[in-house]
Amino acid sequence: MRLTLEDIGRLAGVSRSTVSRVVNDQNSVSPVVRQRVQEVIERTGFIPNVAARSLASNRSGVLGLVIPSRVHSLFADPYYGRLIRGISSATNEAGATLSLFLFQTEAEEERLYPRVVASGLVDGVILTATRMGDPLLARLVEGSMPFVVIGRPDVSAPVSYVDADNVGGARQAALHLCNLGYRRIGFLGAPMSTSAGVDRLEGFTEGLAACGIAFDPGLRADGSFSEQSGYEAMHKIFANGPEAVFVASDTMAVGALRALRELGAKVPQDVALVSFDGLPSSETSIPALSTVKQPIAESGARAVEVLLKLLSGEVIEPVVDILPTQLVVRDSSGATLRGAEV
Amino acid sequence: MRLTLEDIGRLAGVSRSTVSRVVNDQNSVSPVVRQRVQEVIERTGFIPNVAARSLASNRSGVLGLVIPSRVHSLFADPYYGRLIRGISSATNEAGATLSLFLFQTEAEEERLYPRVVASGLVDGVILTATRMGDPLLARLVEGSMPFVVIGRPDVSAPVSYVDADNVGGARQAALHLCNLGYRRIGFLGAPMSTSAGVDRLEGFTEGLAACGIAFDPGLRADGSFSEQSGYEAMHKIFANGPEAVFVASDTMAVGALRALRELGAKVPQDVALVSFDGLPSSETSIPALSTVKQPIAESGARAVEVLLKLLSGEVIEPVVDILPTQLVVRDSSGATLRGAEV
DNA sequence: CTTCCTCTTGGGAGCGCTCCCGGGAGCGCT
DNA sequence: AGCGCTCCCGGGAGCGCTCCCAAGAGGAAG
Numbered sequence: 001m002r003l004t005l006e007d008i009g010r011l012a013g014v015s016r017s018t019v020s021r022v023v024n025d026q027n028s029v030s031p032v033v034r035q036r037v038q039e040v041i042e043r044t045g046f047i048p049n050v051a052a053r054s055l056a057s058n059r060s061g062v063l064g065l066v067i068p069s070r071v072h073s074l075f076a077d078p079y080y081g082r083l084i085r086g087i088s089s090a091t092n093e094a095g096a097t098l099s100l101f102l103f104q105t106e107a108e109e110e111r112l113y114p115r116v117v118a119s120g121l122v123d124g125v126i127l128t129a130t131r132m133g134d135p136l137l138a139r140l141v142e143g144s145m146p147f148v149v150i151g152r153p154d155v156s157a158p159v160s161y162v163d164a165d166n167v168g169g170a171r172q173a174a175l176h177l178c179n180l181g182y183r184r185i186g187f188l189g190a191p192m193s194t195s196a197g198v199d200r201l202e203g204f205t206e207g208l209a210a211c212g213i214a215f216d217p218g219l220r221a222d223g224s225f226s227e228q229s230g231y232e233a234m235h236k237i238f239a240n241g242p243e244a245v246f247v248a249s250d251t252m253a254v255g256a257l258r259a260l261r262e263l264g265a266k267v268p269q270d271v272a273l274v275s276f277d278g279l280p281s282s283e284t285s286i287p288a289l290s291t292v293k294q295p296i297a298e299s300g301a302r303a304v305e306v307l308l309k310l311l312s313g314e315v316i317e318p319v320v321d322i323l324p325t326q327l328v329v330r331d332s333s334g335a336t337l338r339g340a341e342v
Numbered sequence: 343m344r345l346t347l348e349d350i351g352r353l354a355g356v357s358r359s360t361v362s363r364v365v366n367d368q369n370s371v372s373p374v375v376r377q378r379v380q381e382v383i384e385r386t387g388f389i390p391n392v393a394a395r396s397l398a399s400n401r402s403g404v405l406g407l408v409i410p411s412r413v414h415s416l417f418a419d420p421y422y423g424r425l426i427r428g429i430s431s432a433t434n435e436a437g438a439t440l441s442l443f444l445f446q447t448e449a450e451e452e453r454l455y456p457r458v459v460a461s462g463l464v465d466g467v468i469l470t471a472t473r474m475g476d477p478l479l480a481r482l483v484e485g486s487m488p489f490v491v492i493g494r495p496d497v498s499a500p501v502s503y504v505d506a507d508n509v510g511g512a513r514q515a516a517l518h519l520c521n522l523g524y525r526r527i528g529f530l531g532a533p534m535s536t537s538a539g540v541d542r543l544e545g546f547t548e549g550l551a552a553c554g555i556a557f558d559p560g561l562r563a564d565g566s567f568s569e570q571s572g573y574e575a576m577h578k579i580f581a582n583g584p585e586a587v588f589v590a591s592d593t594m595a596v597g598a599l600r601a602l603r604e605l606g607a608k609v610p611q612d613v614a615l616v617s618f619d620g621l622p623s624s625e626t627s628i629p630a631l632s633t634v635k636q637p638i639a640e641s642g643a644r645a646v647e648v649l650l651k652l653l654s655g656e657v658i659e660p661v662v663d664i665l666p667t668q669l670v671v672r673d674s675s676g677a678t679l680r681g682a683e684v
Numbered sequence: 685c686t687t688c689c690t691c692t693t694g695g696g697a698g699c700g701c702t703c704c705c706g707g708g709a710g711c712g713c714t
Numbered sequence: 715a716g717c718g719c720t721c722c723c724g725g726g727a728g729c730g731c732t733c734c735c736a737a738g739a740g741g742a743a744g
Contacts, residue, residue: 002462004700015724020702028722047460051396052700055729060393062441075427076622081417088444092454097463099404099441102430112434118389120344120730121439227626258628280418284569286600346730357694362732370692394730397699462700 003046012040023048063091063307064122066101068109068136069129077225077251078279079296086300094308117145124307131193146310148303152195162302162321164294166199169325173274173292174207176327177244180334182272186219186242188233188256190249200248223252230255238263244272250279253289268334278328290333293326345388354382365390405433405649406464408443409471410451410478419567419593420621421638428642436650459487466649473535488652490645494537504644504663506636508541511667515616515634516549518669519586522676524614528561528584530575530598532591542590542618565594572597580605586614592621595631610676620670632675636667
């Protein structure tokens with residue numbers, strides 16, 4: 001027994017059109033009538049049918065979150081939980097709804113993507129976890145569906161995106177270690193197929209250069225964001241004697257800590273560590289990690305805001321939004337230790 | 343320049359209705375015509391409009407995943423990442439789409455819930471992370487929207503749900519410790535406001551009873567699924583001298599390990615541990631955790647299957663699906679140690 | 685050849701909304 | 715009094731599909 005605009009109109013003694021105006025709170029409805037209609041809506045608990053609205057207006061009110069995560073481990077990272085929370089919260093607040101498209105294989109991506117953009121299911125798309133040369137991104141760029149990317153996209157075309165200041169954050173981390181007096185500083189990288197990986201490397205090398213330190217290639221190994229990959233990467237470079245290491249993610253840093261413990265090296269006395277992300281694990285690890293904190297949930301929320309602006313036509317030009325990061329100094333970098341010495 | 347059924351019909355020399363029959367692959371279309379229509383669809387890349395379909399058929403093809411997670415930390419647990427992956431994968435396979443409703447405050451829940459069930463946005467709902475006396479669950483039970491719960495729901499009414507065998511798994515964990523010869527066995531519980539918390543406690547006490555061991559209340563403390571809560575709970579019971587402890591989640595067990603390390607107790611030599619979940623962290627922790635592995639992604643997939651059956655009318659009666667758990671023996675329970683002794 | 689089915693096919697109606705247009709009421713001005 | 719303007723409001727048309735019914739084609743049976 002679903003109610004329609006017509007029903008509400010009848011109950012309130014007005015037409016379907018007027019009820020529609022009240023529901024979409026457009027003006028040109030007299031206060032008296034508006035009040036009366038709103039009372040009926042309230043009393044009956046009327047909720048308009050989204051399919052009909054969508055068909056008539058050609059807008060669905062749905063935002064699609066697309067995660068082309070071929071790499072299973074990616075979604076296991078707590079990063080995505082926080083990101084989704086930020087996105088969901090902003091979407092809810094805007095009165096929109098969020099649909100999740102988690103592709104797990106290339107075939108699934110191929111099969112499902114057309115429906116996402118061509119069925120009228122979503123008004124716009126938020127794309128994250130892209131990699132270099134991502135085919136999904138290329139299709140989005142060619143198509144006409146509004147979209148915003150989380151994480152700097154690897155395309156020449158101007159696209160809207162929000163990202164953390166990976167370069168600046170990594171530079172700060174390098175400078176932090178440098179200022180503490182370390183000279184043999186290693187680097188455990190995120191995948192160079194991701195822009196976060198590339199940018200954090202860039203910031204790191206910038207920081208070292210600013211300090212006048214040469215970057216020994218023997219002190220670098222790259223991982224895949226996973227705990228295990230951090231563990232293995234640390235094993236790889238340990239023999240070359242790093243005094244300090246910048247690890248490109250907290251999760252990897254936890255793995256690096258495990259490796260160091262196994263290798264009998266004390267942190268920060270033997271090897272100091274700074275990582276990136278600011279996840280809860282950086283607080284509870286032993287020792288607590290000095291880390292470059294990025295605003296994860298906020299970047300999700302920001303992506304929603306940008307997308308909504310694009311949809312409303314409020315902005316036309318691609319929007320780029322780089323969120324600041326913040327160095328949080330804890331135990332792993334040896335700041336207290338060294339600070340006392342200096 | 344969107345195509346419609348009518349357009350495809352014109353191109354293929356048939357009517358709108360016939361194209362509709364082909365698209366929804368109903369029978370009563372001659373093979374020749376079907377072939378011809380399919381070619382046109384293929385060639386043009388036609389995708390039907392979901393809003394129109396939804397309006398006409400009163401089915402949206404969307405499943406709603408509702409997470410009433412007031413507790414922020416809940417969604418931080420890697421459990422949810424895996425669960426969502428399982429749900430998403432099964433939803434994709436069925437040609438449906440998944441919408442995510444992540445409520446973060448009671449007010450948001452109150453405001454958004456009616457739209458979820460009354461706007462025609464979703465055909466059915468998957469509800470998870472419920473707690474005792476969950477108002478959302480109560481409303482779902484009263485309403486007419488098909489739904490399935492993940493995790494045993496706390497209601498008297500018969501509802502469809504899928505759950506892991508928490509009782510059986512916890513019993514097995516208790517028996518494992520008992521068989522290894524431990525007698526003072528402690529319990530770090532999940533919140534008793536969740537059915538997983540209650541059931542794991544029940545299974546644990548059953549196991550102890552079967553062994554003829556009395557459960558010392560001084561050896562019990564409950565947490566909240568978080569690492570930190572496991573850490574604190576272990577601190578609480580340590581002074582009472584447990585020889586072994588069953589921890590109700592891997593994440594909490596990682597916290598418990600941290601506490602034990604701090605307290606100078608070796609695992610498993612001084613205190614043995616068995617936990618629950620089978621998350622990756624149980625493999626990479628030091629020592630590796632013996633744990634009761636539950637099929638997380640599969641329970642999500644199963645929930646989707648059950649919901650789809652409910653929607654298709656294939657089943658009418660509420661369906662209950664309890665998935666088996668499996669004890670994975672690693673280092674933390676001291677099995678190798680004790681096993682050698684025996 | 686007629687009758688009665690079955691199998692295909694086409695088209696009307698209608699899902700519940702938005703959008704547009706037109707008309708009436710009310711006001712101020714000439 | 716007449717005109718023009720603004721502000722409200724109602725109703726027609728139409729969004730692109732599904733569902734139902736009717737009608738034609740063709741075959742089997744009498």
